[in-house]
Amino acid sequence: MAEIVGAGEALERALALLQGGDVVAIPTETVYGLAGDATNGIGVARIFEAKGRPRFNPLIAHVADMAMAERIALFDPLSKKLAIAFWPGPLTLVLPQRPGNGIHPLVTAGLDTIALRMPRGFGGDLIARLGRPLAAPSANSSGKISATTAQAVAADLGARIRLVVDGGATPVGLESTIVKAEAGRLRLLRPGGIAAEDIEAAVGMELLRGGGAGVEAPGMLASHYAPGAAVRLDARTVAEGEALLAFGNLRAAGWQRATAFRNLSETGDLREAATNLFAYMQDLDRSGARTIAVEPIPFDGLGEAINDRLSRAAAPRDNTQPTT
Numbered sequence: 367m368a369e370i371v372g373a374g375e376a377l378e379r380a381l382a383l384l385q386g387g388d389v390v391a392i393p394t395e396t397v398y399g400l401a402g403d404a405t406n407g408i409g410v411a412r413i414f415e416a417k418g419r420p421r422f423n424p425l426i427a428h429v430a431d432m433a434m435a436e437r438i439a440l441f442d443p444l445s446k447k448l449a450i451a452f453w454p455g456p457l458t459l460v461l462p463q464r465p466g467n468g469i470h471p472l473v474t475a476g477l478d479t480i481a482l483r484m485p486r487g488f489g490g491d492l493i494a495r496l497g498r499p500l501a502a503p504s505a506n507s508s509g510k511i512s513a514t515t516a517q518a519v520a521a522d523l524g525a526r527i528r529l530v531v532d533g534g535a536t537p538v539g540l541e542s543t544i545v546k547a548e549a550g551r552l553r554l555l556r557p558g559g560i561a562a563e564d565i566e567a568a569v570g571m572e573l574l575r576g577g578g579a580g581v582e583a584p585g586m587l588a589s590h591y592a593p594g595a596a597v598r599l600d601a602r603t604v605a606e607g608e609a610l611l612a613f614g615n616l617r618a619a620g621w622q623r624a625t626a627f628r629n630l631s632e633t634g635d636l637r638e639a640a641t642n643l644f645a646y647m648q649d650l651d652r653s654g655a656r657t658i659a660v661e662p663i664p665f666d667g668l669g670e671a672i673n674d675r676l677s678r679a680a681a682p683r684d685n686t687q688p689t690t
């Protein structure tokens with residue numbers, strides 16, 4: 367059962383857990399977040415596991431200051447203006463990633479953009495001490511509403527995490543507003559803790575709404591990572607010219623033929639597989655194979671999310687939205 371510790375005493379405990387690749391529930395000004403080190407794949411996989419997320423939706427990376435934000439993402443002038451006006455605060459900006467930023471691809475679900483936010487209070491202090499960004503979705507199990515008190519977090523996720531940092535009831539109580547710059551305009555991807563009108567006033571222009579290449583609704587992302595190669599699931603054999611994405615220690619027949627090879631987890635560990643998924647798909651895609659054959663992956667635990675993501679990658683391309 368998770369321990370609830372007051373924000374005044376929790377900093378060292380939280381740091382130790384995060385440094386060890388574990389997750390911690392923390393207060394932010396919007397809602398409680400379930401945080402893990404955004405550069406550590408195991409920590410990020412544990413977030414999805416604890417939430418019981420059926421899919422790998424991309425997560426928000428939380429930063430301590432502008433220097434950290436600029437090491438992770440590339441700011442256009444409009445986004446920079448919003449960051450200066452509203453950070454720290456309940457605003458999330460979707461920005462192009464800076465190559466080599468060290469963010470684990472599971473955080474962004476393999477996208478080339480990243481959602482960034484600078485939180486107020488305990489979260490900001492913790493990130494500054496850790497010296498690395500924290501990936502954090504709202505601290506609720508999948509399908510439930512976001513938690514705004516430490517007690518609500520513990521009642522929901524308490525059996526699956528070790529520490530809930532208690533900062534009292536969150537002042538905003540609503541998730542952050544998510545905005546993405548698009549060709550000199552700004553699109554509202556999710557209404558939230560900062561009113562759209564306040565953002566419009568700060569930049570002197572109206573926000574675009576609806577549609578777009580980003581999220582349609584909270585948790586709904588239209589553009590998914592789709593490799594250039596075709597993807598063939600549940601492969602029991604490997605055909606000529608195929609790359610192989612393996613799992614566990616039983617190989618598909620003819621695996622020696624594979625033009626490129628990665629094993630998500632030799633020991634059949636689904637958490638390890640989740641942390642390797644996006645990077646290995648990208649490696650095999652870059653190998654130039656026409657098809658990536660994927661060995662069967664069980665559906666229990668994180669396997670459901672892994673299979674969900676793989677089946678999206680394998681879906682017919684003509685009804686797939688272009689990724690941006």
Ligand code: TXA
Pocket residue numbers: 394396397398399400423424425426456458460474477479480481483502503504505540541542543544555556580581583584585586587
């Ligand atoms: O206030 C908040 O935003 C809280 C606190 C903990 O920071 N976090 C939160 O996270 O609400 P979550 O995971 O529940 O919602 C994040 C939203 C999702 O709808 C996700 O699809 C979107 O952000 N998102 C993340 N990365 C994105 C990207 N690269 N492009 C478009 N949308 C993205």
Ligand code: MG
Pocket residue numbers: 503504512
């Ligand atoms: Mg949420």
